[in-house]
Amino acid sequence: MADVCLYCQAPILVGRADRKYCDSKCRSAFHNQQRKDAFARTIALNKLLMKNRNILKKLSPEGKGIIRKEVLLRYEFSFEYFTNLYLTQKGHVYYFCYEYGFCPILEKGIEKLLIVKWQDYMANYQYNPWKKLR
Ligand SMILES: [Zn+2]
Structure with a gap:
């Protein structure tokens, strides 16, 4: 038997050995809380x-720009x-957050980002996570 109710932590003294809750109220309250946490x-x-x-x-501001990594930090x-993700034919990787993305670049050893706005032609791109394994 579970020692205490998973929801209210009250000791469980009676019932089946695998009992996890005091009653159905505690059981549904526990599952509601889990759903809430996942949503949060x-x-x-x-x-x-x-x-x-x-x-x-x-x-x-113009939908494109080069900026140092430290500014973003x-x-x-x-x-x-x-x-x-969007990969160019040359193998450059763009990381998007919704319609804005960036490609990491090095200019004279300095870490920078080339920021771009999402373009319609990018929608045709299909990422293959297994490609690098071949
Ligand atoms: Zn309970």
Whole structure:
């Protein structure tokens, strides 16, 4: 028997050995809480992606621009998070946060980003995650 209810932590003294909740109220409350937590995580992630997108937009007022990586770090840009990838025929990778993306570049050893706005022709691109394994 579970020692305590997964939802309210009250000791479970009676019932089947695999009992996890006091009653059906605690069971549904527990599952509702789990759904809420999962939803809160997607909201937080979406907020982070929107922040990245807004930084890229701000730094490329003409829809295009080259900017040092450190400037984005000052705005607390999160390089780990992006919505989609675009690879050029030459193999350059663009990381998009919604309709704004960047390609990492090196200019005289300095890490910079080439920021671009999403173009319609990019929609035809299909990323193959297994390509590099061949
Ligand atoms: Zn309970």
